[in-house]
Amino acid sequence: MSKANTQDNKHPFGAGRDLGGKIAWITGAGTGIGQAAAVALAGAGMEIILSGRRKANLDETATLVRAAGCEPVIETLDISDPTEVNKVVARIEERFGGIDVAVLSAGINIKNRTWEKLDVEGWDAVVKIDLNGAFYCCHALLPTMRKKKSGLIINVASWAGVHVSRMGGPAYNAAKHGMVAMSESINMEEAVNGIRSCALCPGEVATPLLEKRPVPVSDEQKAAMLQPEDLGETVLFLARLDERVCVNQLVISPTANRIYVGTKT
Template identity: 70%
Template sequence: MAGIASNGNTIGALRSLEGKVAWVTGAGTGIGQAGAVCLARAGMEVVLSGRRKEKLAETEDMIRGLGKAPIIEELDVADADQVAAVAAKIEERFSRLDVAVFSAGINVKNRSWGEVDTEGWDSVVDIDLNGAFYCCRSVLPIMRRQKEGLIINVSSLAGVRVSKMTGPAYTAAKHGMVAMNESINMEEAVNGIRACALCPGEVATPILDNRPVKVTDEEKAVMLQGEDLGETILFLAQLDTRVCVNQLVISPTANRMYTAGVT
């Protein structure tokens, strides 16, 4: 519950996002889609990026149903030039960027040390780590100029804990993202920029379809859902600019890493 400080300022109130600008990558499905919808519902102007236009159109329809008009910018985050071009368009159109949610990520089916090849490794690292770097690098100049900004890097529980399930490429890329995220806070705090490494456990999103072992509907039902992460992203965005959540680990109550369902 919010209170009033002696100087008259509100204590504990979440800030309004009305009219502020967000950019979400991986916005066509899963966590990115849920985050984009929640931010739009809170009144933000949202830019949707991803590789598949038809999936972005689905997210666009969801947001239009809320009475908002999002902007679609198709993007392969593994292409540094494309990333820079989209960031430039956002600055030209809005002259600012308040929240950046970098959720683009993949994994490969053949992921264990006995199966992964260089092509699979490169594809995961290029999108999950290099792509996140390109995106962060592209928005920092905008946020420096406005002396404010929040970056949410969607990592994984695999970014803080090593597991056989995710494979070495994904695990290494997500660990790298977590370290990269903290380096942003170390260098950019003086510019009013905050970065959060959001590290969810198992989430019932389409990326599960690429698991080596099929995930059942019953197992998906007790996992985190996309909307859970959407609400988490919204909460982070609503926190006062003085608050930096450096890293946030969130897992399903029925965490299979704890119950020995996954090793």
């Protein structure tokens, strides 16, 4: 079980809502943003369920989550399989009674991403995970959140979901734009059920996804990007907001934003 967050917060308006004992499910939890979100939420006292395709990566995250004060549950999952997504959500509901915060962070991109090099298989691979997989998770989550009349879904989209970018490529741009639109449609229909969705749209983040870039990224460039822990703190901020607050979309970028100054893909 999680240990309550004992940090002494001196902010005159408090630290936001108490997350102690609440349930968080994170997809793409093995690395990057998902891993950082899991650690940040565990530190706030939440119960953590970790999902991702690679068990070894989830075990690594689990070690970090334990250090933050929580014994996590691991649910290995390929979110492109809707049947398996439904099974995982059903098991979480049976064990914990529901999910309070879902961080849908699983995502991929491909190296051959320009129109000149992109093929049908590459397009399908990106859309299958980045858009369809997010839909399968939301579709499975909403019934259990409706029962509780409460719930926050954080859809980790991208800068490319707001601004079309050569850097991401057409498949990634399309999938992330779709994710942003899907996220807002949840707010339109489910606000009456106390459910909130935020499309979190970061610019460049120094995660393992950079390894799929057609042009290698230097260590110096990585250091200037957003770091996973920055996004972990952002997820924690969103989770701590009162349930009366819906941040429909949050765009966050590095101060040294290479998209503004121009870069090769």
